[in-house]
Amino acid sequence: MTTLARLLPKLRPASGASSSYFQRCLSSSSAAASQSESQIPSHPLFFSANLTRRDPKDRNLQWVFLGCPGVGKGTYASRLCNLLGVPHIATGDLVRDELSSAGALSAQLKEIVNQGKLVSDEIILSLLWKRLEGGQDKGQSGFILDGFPRTIKQAEILEGMIDIDLVVNLKLPEDILIEKCLGRRLCSQCGKNFNIASINVKGENGNPAMSMAPLLPPENCMSKLITRTDDTEEVVRERLRIYNDKTQPVEDFYRRRGKLLEFNLPGGIPESWPKLLQVLDLDDYEDKQSAATA
Template sequence: MAAVIRLLRPSSSSSLSLAGRSFSTAVVTEAVKSQTYTQNPAPTAVDPKGRNVQWVFLGCPGVGKGTYASRLSTLLCVPHIATGDLVREELNSGSNLGKQLADIVNQGKLVSDDIIISLLSKRLEAGEGKGESGFILDGFPRTVRQAEILDEVTHIDLVVNLKLPESVLIEKCLGRRICSQCRENFNVASINVKGENGRPGISMAPLLPPPQCVSKLITRADDTEDVVKERLRVYNEKSQPVEDFYRGQGKLLEFDLPGGIQETWPKLLEVLNLDEQDEKQSVAA
């Protein structure tokens, strides 16, 4: 509870001291200028070689924040903290808070700042206690108020904003499946969007399950068309101002996904000035 109070408290000497105790980080060597990358992304001034990065991933529900944040966390040896996972853990806990969250999530509404901050605060403190250094946040902040609170307690180096057309996002969300036994995530949607008005096409092959999982696939309760559209509406209304917040700080990097993982991953690494092989060799050494 004390951590939540600190997070909600206006900027003060105590909040500054908490920021000082937060994760040390390899900072961006120069403020990243907001721009959009499509087929031919250019390298940025990011210098993540120390790997103690403190990054945020933004983007509409279903865009793939978790997929790319998780891959980067493995590559850079920093924890991937997804507020969606924190919420789902609480949902599965059987607590009173979990029951409240179930109603909110199933209606496609945003979870309140107080709840998200409480869950995130506990996770950050637990990580700090284990000696974690750096992080990649996924799904937070979702409002300007959350971004302001985050600024009070820690430093964010870079904010990566992943982008896809709404029609593609809806199709992706409706195609999501989970194996009820192994809990792996799959997607049965096959997406092919022709390029138009100077924008490149988008092609995403389905991520199909192995034979042993086919009969065990389930759909998330909140992955219905009405709920997905409501989530996107709420995001556009409440969360897009967060992009302006970080754009004003010179930290926003906008990235249009060109396709699935095979097409997007190498382009994203190029934009972030990362070399996968070099990073793996560095970790191995």
């Protein structure tokens, strides 16, 4: 836990809440901290350079969630964002928002996504840049990035834009990942995500047993469930192959910088959520937040 504490910024508690967790967090000792409030240099991919690099003591946490497609990055990142009061920025959502628009970029993105390929650095970075600028203009502080960076090039450019305090790498066996992806469903009316897969894996060959209950929709959504066009077995396997080729080196990038925390999911949300809070030293914070709002 001491090692993890050195990775965490000194946070400002959301909504005025106080916690021993925040008091234990240490300010980043990276060289980037000495560049606080300095303007980020321009990059040809971006339209402007209005983001500022802030000292960790003057902002909320800035984390990244890594993991193979379907591992649950969005689920756990959004839960933590709600708990800690920081924005959840999912690059997949940024892409889907652009896909639903009538812009010229929409058709290009649709072809890329349907083929299970990664969206180019230029497109992702411009979408992310616009989102970060918009959040800063609204006074937002901190974030958890979900689904970015996916390549070494992206990680290097991101490092030039902002400071990342901690990278959480969620892990699951590949066969379970495929089953989870094929079970994903989207309600065409409310837009919420569900999963109809019921996973029960026996423990063998030294691997632990694992159980994941389906995340079923309410009755009014059941008849409106649709499958994402990119959630076919062929596309899912291709996405996992691309991940292994392109994104796993990103894990090494952050591991060398002492910022990577690897977390093997022990099961579904009921089993994994409390254990994740424990390794993040947040297990007592959720109880205090609940007590404060009771």
